[in-house]
Structures are given as structure tokens and as C-alpha cells.
Amino acid sequence: MPPHPRGAVNVARRGLIILSLINLFNYVDRYIIAAISESLRHSALHISDLQYGLLGSGFIVVYMATAPVFGALGDTRSRPRLIALGVTIWSVATALGGLAWSFASLLAARTMVGVGEAAYGTISPSLLADYFRKEFRGRVFGVFFLAIPVGFGLGLAIGGLMDAHFGWRSAFFVAGIPGLVLAALALKLHDPPRGIQDDVTPSARAPRARQGVAAAYRALLRNRPYVLTVLGYAAYTFALGGMALYIVKFLERVRGVSEGQASVGFAAIVIATGLIGIALGGWLSDRLLKVTKQSYLWVSGIATLIAAPLALVGVTVATPAVYWTAIVLAQLLLFASTGPVNSAIVNVVAPEIRATAVAVSIFTIHILGDVPSPTLIGAISDATSLTKAVLIIPVALLVSGAVWTYAAKKGIEA
Incomplete structure (x- = not known):
């Protein structure tokens, strides 16, 4: 049953807290491997740069391949149960990474993490959209995606510290435990009617919900704002996928930064810029919604355009004061795009197909983004x-x- 009106706010806030915590440990798990990359290279597994890139790409391939399945289930089945299932799978798979005896076994464990994260990643945005109205979603997704910088930073810090004191295997064991507790909490989440926060009546929802997955895919392909937003997101994910896996390696190998300083130092930068950038981007895009319906795309597009030359400075200038400053500013602007672009995706599609829309988005941004980028960067690095x-x-x-700026400028309406 839906919660009593007096308790609806508390139900929504509780859901946001639990889903955000799950997202936090999702990113701790996903990026803890970045902190132990050089240790894997010098370990008995002898992981090359290309193999390291394949670990990232392999995870993403499975993640994107299973996302459409969970997206379709998320539009018709119990969302809390599916989320709990996903969290359990990736938590166990993470711990299994610590038992790897070869590159193949480590790759198998990391790909199984992708199955679990696909369940959670596709369904959570849909659930949050049914907890909060449109005018609050920029800030809501800002809170939810604060897990990216904090989780990434904690992943680097925890991974680096565990690696330094107990070896690289311990990092995987520590990262897998919290998810099992969070899976139990996810089972108790409220699952409201789809579209309840969008003034869509049950009678209007039912016919569209029965049209099936094929009809949902056709609707998404005809939705030009959705297509442009996702294509821009794919290029963004290509860049961030490469940056996430190689920036610490770059700082250590090219800039000569020590292992501990590189992982923990960059972790601090990610956490600080993420907290500020995501909060600012979510708040600003919600405020500008009163001025333009394309506020989410304007904020994302302009911030990313400014971040591009700063990223170039960060990887080409050898002066520490310059490249650290450029990295900080670029990260700040990139994180400002996170909440707005995800708000744009859920706002531009019908409530009944939101989980499918997120699943298609995940599939597209990864197959064009961080599936090829880590392997491509690794291959270029090995060759040059x-x-x-x-x-x-x-x-x-x-x-x-x-x-994104083109889509915002055209002001296309669904």
C-alpha cells in the first residue's frame, strides 16, 4: 500500500538514503581496482596495461549486456527485490576477486560484478523518480550521484591503504562486505506506483505498460531529446572511463608521484570536487528550470565544454602546481554535469518505461564509452x-x- 501522506516524505527520504548508500559502495567496489593497478602489474598475475584495460572493459560489457534485461523487469516487477538481488551478486563477486589465481579468474569475478550492478543501476533512477516530483529531481539525483566521487575516492583510499598494509587481495574482501547489509535494507524499500509523481493516472499508465519492450524501444528511438542526451553521455563516459582507470597510473608512471600520494591524493580531490560540483550542478539546474526547460542540458553541456581544455592542460603540463590545479577544476566541472544529465534522461521519457530508458542509456553509454576507452588507452599506451x-x-x-549544448540550444521537446 502507498504510504500515508504524512509519511510520504519520510518514505522518500529513507529511500534516497538507502539507494545513495548502495550507490556509494557500488562505486567503492567498481573503482577499488584503480588503486591496486600497479600492484597487479607486479604481482604473480603480471597484469599488463592491456589486460588491466580489459578488466574494466569486461566488467562494463557484462554490465551493459544485462542492463536491458533488468530494465524490462524493472518496469513490471518488484523494484526493491531486484535491487537487493543485484547488490548481493556484486558484493559476493567483489570478494571473489580477492581469490583470483590468474588474469582469467580475476576477469571472471569482475564481469560477475557487472551482472549485479546492472540490476541496481537500471532500476534505482526509476524508483527515485517515483519518490520525488520533477522540480526536485536535479537535487535528488545530485545527492544520489554524490556516491560517485565519494565512492571513487574511498575506493582509491581503501584500496591503496589495504594494498600497502595487507596486499592487493585484501582490498576486494573489504569492499564486498557492506553490500550484503545494504541488500537486506533494500528489500524493505517502498515500491510506489510508476508515474505517481508525474500526475499520470493508473488508467493512463496501464495501456502503455502493456505495450511491451519492443514498443518501449521504438518510443525511445523516436525521442530525439533522449537520443541526443544519451549520445552526449556516451562521449562523457568514454572520457571518464579512461580517466578513472588511468589517472592514478598516469600520475605514478609519468609524473613520478608516489603510489600512496597518487591514490590517496587523487581520492581527496575526487571527493572534494564531487561534493561541491554535484551539489552545485543539481541546485543550479533546478533553479534554472524556471527559466528554461533545457536547464539540465545547458548546465551539463557548458560545464563539460569548459572542462575539456582544463583536462588537456592536466595531462600535458608537467608543472605540479599547474596540472593539479587543472585536474581539480576539470573534475569540479565534470561532476556538475552528473545530476543534471541523469535528471534530463528520466524527465524526457514516459514514467512507464523509465527503467527501460535507463537500461538503454546504460547499454549505449558503455558500448560507446567506457567499454572501448580503457582497452583503447591501454593498447595505445603499450604501443607508444x-x-x-x-x-x-x-x-x-x-x-x-x-x-549536449547543441541539444539544449535546439530546445527540442519530446
């Missing part, structure tokens, strides 16, 4: 140098910002 390989990152950011 890491210094040349990372130059592809600012180019992808420029493309992303241009697409």
Missing part, C-alpha cells in the same frame, strides 16, 4: 606511451559538451 594515450580524454569531453 601512456603520455600519448591519455590525450584522447579531453577530445571525448569536447564532443560530449558539444552534443
Whole structure:
């Protein structure tokens, strides 16, 4: 049953807190491997740069391949149960990574993490959209996606510290435990009627819900604002996927920063810029919604366009004061795009197909984004140098910002 009106706010806030905590440990798990990359290279597994890139790409391939399945289930089945299932799978798979005896076994464990995260990642935005009305979603998704910088930063810090004191295997064991507790909490989440916060009546929801997955895919392909937003997101994800996996390696190998300083230092930057950037981007895009319906795309597009040249400075200038400053400013602007672009995706599609829309978005941004980017950067690095390989990152950011700004300027309505 739906919650009593007096308790609806508390139900929504509780849901936001639990889903945000799950998202936090999702990113701790996903990026803890970045902190132990050099240790894996020198371990008995002898992970090369190309194999390291494949670990990231392999996870994403499975993640995107299973996302449409969970997206379809998320539009028709119990969302809390599906989320709990996903969290349990990726928590167990993470811990299994610590038992790896070869590259193949580590790759298998990391790909299973993708199955679990696909369940959670596709369904959570749909659930949050049914907890909060449209005018609050920029800030709501801002809170939800604060998990990215904090989780990424904690992943680097925890991974680096565990690696330094107990070895790289311990990092996987520690990262997998919290998810099992959060899976139990997810089972108790309220699952409101789809579209309840969008003034869509049950009689209007039912016919569209029965049309099936094929009809939902056709509707998404005809939705030009959705298509442009997702294509821009793919270029953005290409850049961030490469940056997330290689920035610590770049700082250590090319800039000569010590292992502990690189992982913990960059973790601090990610957390600080993420907290400020995501909060600012969510607040600003919600405020500008009164001025333009394209506020989410304007904020994302302009911020990313400015971030592109800063990222270029960050990977080409050897002076520490300059490249650290450029990295900080670029990260701040990139995080400002996170909440708005995800708000744009859920707002531009019908409530009944939101989980499917998020699933298609996940599939697209990964198959065009961070599936190829880690492997491509690793291959270029092995063939030439890491210094040349990372130059592809600012180019992808420029493309992303241009697409989002174009979509906002055209002001296309669904």
C-alpha cells in the first residue's frame, strides 16, 4: 500500500538514503581496482596495461549486456527485490576477486560484478523518480550521484591503504562486505506506483505498460531529446572511463608521484570536487528550470565544454602546481554535469518505461564509452606511451559538451 501522506516524505527520504548508500559502495567496489593497478602489474598475475584495460572493459560489457534485461523487469516487477538481488551478486563477486589465481579468474569475478550492478543501476533512477516530483529531481539525483566521487575516492583510499598494509587481495574482501547489509535494507524499500509523481493516472499508465519492450524501444528511438542526451553521455563516459582507470597510473608512471600520494591524493580531490560540483550542478539546474526547460542540458553541456581544455592542460603540463590545479577544476566541472544529465534522461521519457530508458542509456553509454576507452588507452599506451594515450580524454569531453549544448540550444521537446 502507498504510504500515508504524512509519511510520504519520510518514505522518500529513507529511500534516497538507502539507494545513495548502495550507490556509494557500488562505486567503492567498481573503482577499488584503480588503486591496486600497479600492484597487479607486479604481482604473480603480471597484469599488463592491456589486460588491466580489459578488466574494466569486461566488467562494463557484462554490465551493459544485462542492463536491458533488468530494465524490462524493472518496469513490471518488484523494484526493491531486484535491487537487493543485484547488490548481493556484486558484493559476493567483489570478494571473489580477492581469490583470483590468474588474469582469467580475476576477469571472471569482475564481469560477475557487472551482472549485479546492472540490476541496481537500471532500476534505482526509476524508483527515485517515483519518490520525488520533477522540480526536485536535479537535487535528488545530485545527492544520489554524490556516491560517485565519494565512492571513487574511498575506493582509491581503501584500496591503496589495504594494498600497502595487507596486499592487493585484501582490498576486494573489504569492499564486498557492506553490500550484503545494504541488500537486506533494500528489500524493505517502498515500491510506489510508476508515474505517481508525474500526475499520470493508473488508467493512463496501464495501456502503455502493456505495450511491451519492443514498443518501449521504438518510443525511445523516436525521442530525439533522449537520443541526443544519451549520445552526449556516451562521449562523457568514454572520457571518464579512461580517466578513472588511468589517472592514478598516469600520475605514478609519468609524473613520478608516489603510489600512496597518487591514490590517496587523487581520492581527496575526487571527493572534494564531487561534493561541491554535484551539489552545485543539481541546485543550479533546478533553479534554472524556471527559466528554461533545457536547464539540465545547458548546465551539463557548458560545464563539460569548459572542462575539456582544463583536462588537456592536466595531462600535458608537467608543472605540479599547474596540472593539479587543472585536474581539480576539470573534475569540479565534470561532476556538475552528473545530476543534471541523469535528471534530463528520466524527465524526457514516459514514467512507464523509465527503467527501460535507463537500461538503454546504460547499454549505449558503455558500448560507446567506457567499454572501448580503457582497452583503447591501454593498447595505445603499450604501443607508444601512456603520455600519448591519455590525450584522447579531453577530445571525448569536447564532443560530449558539444552534443549536449547543441541539444539544449535546439530546445527540442519530446
